[in-house]
Structure formats: C-alpha cells, structure tokens
Amino acid sequence: MNRFDYVRAGTVAEAVQAYGTADRARFIAGGTNLVDLMKYDVERPGRLIDITRLPLDAIEDHAGGLRIGALVTNAALAYDARVGERYSLLRDAILAGASAQLRNAASTGGNLLQRTRCYYFYDTATPCNKREPGTGCPAIGGLNRIHAIFGASEACIATHPSDMCVALAALEATVRVSGPAGERMIAFADFHRLPGSTPEKDTNLEPGEIVVSVDLPETGYARNYTYLKLRDRLSYAFALVSVAAGLELDGDRVKTARLALGGVAHKPWRNREAEALLQGKPATRETFQAAADLVVAEAKPQSENGFKVELARRAIVRGLEQAAAGTPQSITDKRIQ
Amino acid sequence: MRLESASPVAADAKIGIRLTINGEVRDIQVAPWTTLLDLLRERLDLTGTKKGCDHGQCGACTVLVDGTRVNACLILAVMKDGAEITTVEGLGGLANGGAGSNGLHPIQAAFVEHDAFQCGYCTPGQLCSSVGMLNEGHARTRDEIREAMSGNLCRCGAYTNIVDAIEDVLQGEAR
Numbered sequence: 001m002n003r004f005d006y007v008r009a010g011t012v013a014e015a016v017q018a019y020g021t022a023d024r025a026r027f028i029a030g031g032t033n034l035v036d037l038m039k040y041d042v043e044r045p046g047r048l049i050d051i052t053r054l055p056l057d058a059i060e061d062h063a064g065g066l067r068i069g070a071l072v073t074n075a076a077l078a079y080d081a082r083v084g085e086r087y088s089l090l091r092d093a094i095l096a097g098a099s100a101q102l103r104n105a106a107s108t109g110g111n112l113l114q115r116t117r118c119y120y121f122y123d124t125a126t127p128c129n130k131r132e133p134g135t136g137c138p139a140i141g142g143l144n145r146i147h148a149i150f151g152a153s154e155a156c157i158a159t160h161p162s163d164m165c166v167a168l169a170a171l172e173a174t175v176r177v178s179g180p181a182g183e184r185m186i187a188f189a190d191f192h193r194l195p196g197s198t199p200e201k202d203t204n205l206e207p208g209e210i211v212v213s214v215d216l217p218e219t220g221y222a223r224n225y226t227y228l229k230l231r232d233r234l235s236y237a238f239a240l241v242s243v244a245a246g247l248e249l250d251g252d253r254v255k256t257a258r259l260a261l262g263g264v265a266h267k268p269w270r271n272r273e274a275e276a277l278l279q280g281k282p283a284t285r286e287t288f289q290a291a292a293d294l295v296v297a298e299a300k301p302q303s304e305n306g307f308k309v310e311l312a313r314r315a316i317v318r319g320l321e322q323a324a325a326g327t328p329q330s331i332t333d334k335r336i337q
Numbered sequence: 338m339r340l341e342s343a344s345p346v347a348a349d350a351k352i353g354i355r356l357t358i359n360g361e362v363r364d365i366q367v368a369p370w371t372t373l374l375d376l377l378r379e380r381l382d383l384t385g386t387k388k389g390c391d392h393g394q395c396g397a398c399t400v401l402v403d404g405t406r407v408n409a410c411l412i413l414a415v416m417k418d419g420a421e422i423t424t425v426e427g428l429g430g431l432a433n434g435g436a437g438s439n440g441l442h443p444i445q446a447a448f449v450e451h452d453a454f455q456c457g458y459c460t461p462g463q464l465c466s467s468v469g470m471l472n473e474g475h476a477r478t479r480d481e482i483r484e485a486m487s488g489n490l491c492r493c494g495a496y497t498n499i500v501d502a503i504e505d506v507l508q509g510e511a512r
Contacts, residue, residue, distance in 0.1 A: 100466070
C-alpha cells in the first residue's frame, strides 16, 4: 500500500473541502473495495478522507419513499423492516451479493462507487484503459468470459459488479450528491456511465462530489418482483447475468414493467423499449420471450462470453415469470423454480 | 499524535487511537495504512486471527468490531478509533456465564464436539463469523446457515461439521 495522508471529516462540508486541497484524494467509508484496490496498487491515493463519522447513516421516510443515508451498511439496509416490506427486490439483490462480513462493512454510497472486477483492471502488469487511459484493453480478444455484452466500447468491455445497483436501477432510485458546487440530484440511470472513449470515468460524479443519500420512490414492486442471479457458484460470487424485475399487474395484464440486468454492461442495463413492449400485454411466457428477444437483439458478445446472450435471454424470461407469479427467487435455496 | 477532526495528518505521522481489544483498553500509535489485521498480528501479538488471502475473499481474518463480524484485512485500524474488537482469543471471555469450565465459548465447544476442522487455519475466522452470525439472528435453517457462512472458506472441506456445530448452538439457544 502506498503512503497517504489521512483526514477524518466530521461534516460533509469538511469532507468536500479536504478533497479540494489534496492530490489524488479519495473518500473512504466501508473500504471493502478501496482498501483492496490499494493493496494491488490499482488505487494510490495521496489523501484518504475518512467519512465514516459523517451523519449519513439513517434510513428515513421521505416523499412517500425512503431516503437511505450514504453510510448505511448493505446489511443494515437489507434487514431494515421497511425495505423488507416495500422494497424486497432491493433486499434480495443486496443479500445475493458479497458475504455477510462484507455487507456488514460496505456502505450504500460505496456500493455505487465500487470498481469493476475485470482481471486486467486489477493486474497492474497489464495495460488497461480504465486504470491507465490510452494503454489499451487486453480483455478484448483476451480472457473475457465475465465481460460485457451490452454497451461496451473499443476502449473497455468491463462490467459493473454490483447487485444492489441493479435493483436500484429497476426501482428508479435517485442519487443525492453534495460537492464544491452544492447539492444536486442524479437519476439512477444517469449516475453510472458507459465506457465510450473515457472508461476511466465510472460515474458522472464531479471531482469532490460525495454521495449523500440514495432516495427510493414510492413504488417498490413488492408484490411482483424477483432478483435472479446466475453465477459460477451459488454463493459469494459475482453475477454472470442477473435480472431485477418488477411488475405491476392489472388482472392478467402487465400494467407497468421494470427490468434491469447486471453482469452484462458497464452499468446496470435497462432497455426501455422492452419495458414498453411489456406494457398492456398479457403476462405470459410468449410476452416475456418477446421482451427478452428485444433486449438481447442488441447484444455484442466477446470471444469468450457468447454464452451470456442466451443466458440473459432465458434469465429475463424466467425472471419475468417469477415476478408475474409472485414467486421471487429464493436467496437461500438457490434452486431456480 | 491525537487527531484533530478535518485536519490532515501527514503521511509520515503516526496517529493515536484507542481500541478495546478483548475487554482490554489499548492506546496505540498507528500509521494510517495499517490494517486492523496487521495491527492485531504484527503489533499486538494476537496471532489467532489469520491472514489468508488478505483481500476479503476467504474470511480467515474475521473478527467482531462492536459485535459485528467483518474482514479485518480490509479495515484500516485508524478508522476504528474507539471501537471494541473481539478476536478468537477473546471469544471465551465474551460468553460471560456461558463459557464452559474450560473457558470456551459455546461455539468453540461445539466445534470441538463436532470435529469442525482439519488443519485449523480457517477456524478462528469460522468461530468469529459464527458468533457474528448468531448476533445477527437472521439464520435459522441449515440452508440459511450455509448461506450466512459463505464468506468463510475452508480448504479442508470441513463445512458439513461446521454447519453441524453451528446448528447445535442455534438449537441450544432456541431451547
């Protein structure tokens, strides 16, 4: 680990100010990703700003929904009674990710800001456009079984590793941030970026901006939802493909649909056309297959991850079936019904 | 030096922190890049906590911070100023009246009873993780125990007996 100076901030303003005066500053909360990356020399901060004492650890009722403080741990969020009752999709996505120890430490804001687990990004002996812009992307044509099939670029084919963010995308959460220019709200779909020609930028946060809260809207799709996560082993592994689905049904018909995919793109992947296609249609396998076909029509697999296209297609159909039937994927009994 | 809020501490300085470790208050000077795991093992001679992967993937370094199980390898000690830390060395003391005549925490006694280890390297982490899991109170069934313990790897493959041991203690608590 490189040497860095350390600031313990007591308020958001102090944290933002400490960022502004330092070279290569980083905010640290749970540290579960940042400390790991520092051990690999992928992150070499000049200053760490400890934000764990900031008063951002509450979950509050807000505008008909919930306001989740950025420092609420993944575990505290998943086991909050209101989340369990109204946003069980979010609960299940969180509990599908990482381990209990990591969820006890990892923060809400940090989950949004975690970096890709691309092997080349982690390996400082190889080039990587995300780690060192302009050096190239060895994942293209290399070991890319875990990489993106949607929205990638010639510069980067990394995926965003979060499960929680897939649910937050489906729920259309809002990210409240604070920075040198004050406070602003960012729609969840606009928070993370596609790689394009600047894969070093994961998000649309400006330098010195800090996530203050994640706000959930009123509708939680608690009746008809699922988080279906497919991975190489049944626990404690990143998604190859995951599906967050939320439906509002009107009798046998779909009134509104939310569908987000994880493990397949640089950000949680949504396809508004597929969601629109579902609207007003009978909640049947045929309808779900049509939506899935529409989503995967855009897929551009790499040399080793072609299997993800069919896996995604089938996972979408199964996820929508689980949601429609009100039988969400169990997070302990991993059998897929 | 003691830390003033929001004033940067230069990279070459050590910072004074206070931790309560297994019931004992310790005032310690640490460099900010010292992990809690390295502090315990290299400075305080508490080598029961093991370094496996050092990247939060194996669970061998699991300790309790304020009663919550976490990976000590991914925590900077300076950030836990004021916290209570329990390592495997302190589990017996944690059990209060519950510790047996041999000073073991009930989960330790159950691991012995069920032969829940072979080489023993992952065991301190398994034990602390089990106690953390019991504190959390979410796991009840065998499937739930397995899922809740998935952050602790055992390369000898003693999983079946580990789950047996935990189940035993859980059922004892329920009785």
